[in-house]
Amino acid sequence: MSPASQEETNLLNLFQRVSGIGVVAAKKFVDKGYKSLEDLSNDPNLTHHQCVGLKYVDEFEKEIPRDEMENLLAIVKKTLNEIDSRYNMEACGSFRRGANISGDLDIILTHPDFTEVEEKVVKRHKATTPLLAQAVQALEKYGFLTDFVSTGNVKYMGVCQFPGTDPRSNQPYLHRRIDLRFIPHENYYTGLLAWTGDDELNRIMRSRAKELGYTLNEYGLRRRIKTETEETPGEKIPINSEEDVFKKLGMPYMEPHERNLRGVVKKKYLMYEE
């Protein structure tokens, strides 16, 4: 590779370390002649997301030990249940599968008042569901949330920090990426299953569902109605636990820590999740 294009590749990779900068934005900044993250920081047109990404570019690359994940989650649970005991929350992703380290904290939230109907209402009004707004407000007041990346109808993305000094480093705890995702309570178990993964298990369960004439996704398990010409999702199958889903698919239940299939079943496409 020529020196010039090697330098360009290096810069593209550097800029893409910043959350909020992907391939397209990185190219744009290279074209502008930027050579460093400092050049980037002087750009007056960074999006808010990119500003936050740049501010914490080093911290976001550091792994989160499991005990810190547990402590962060405990704060969220305690804070939200103090304002409303009917909040239900669970951390998903590799953490729920028992990983010793994680990249960020991804929490799904439910509340008996947040139904599929309520979700439709909220989206039509383009308003953040009050249950999410209230949760974020409580966590901000506490000082736990330090920055936001985005706040929508049903999903908050931001930055949190455990209070006090980390005994491992004798420094303040690092800033960590946190997502709060509200899902209608009817979809809790299929949502939990999907966001816990891993992606390989999701594939297996979805294709098994298909074989049996269902469709499975984070919104539920449905029968597929087949007519001559078209195929439409049918009635929703009632699901009251993760076990229910495995049962309907004729699969033995797998505990979350048994769901690390990636690499066991060999696959080239390591795309989504976490």
Next chain:
DNA sequence: GGCACGGCCCATTCGT
């Protein structure tokens, strides 16, 4: 051989 490779949420920009 041709085709798909997840699908949706949020922020921002573009086009009318």
Next chain:
DNA sequence: ACGAATGGGC
């Protein structure tokens, strides 16, 4: 002003 398209994240 508003909806569509794009970029990004997961």
Next chain:
DNA sequence: GTGCC
């Protein structure tokens, strides 16, 4: 690039 149709 690979697996599926």
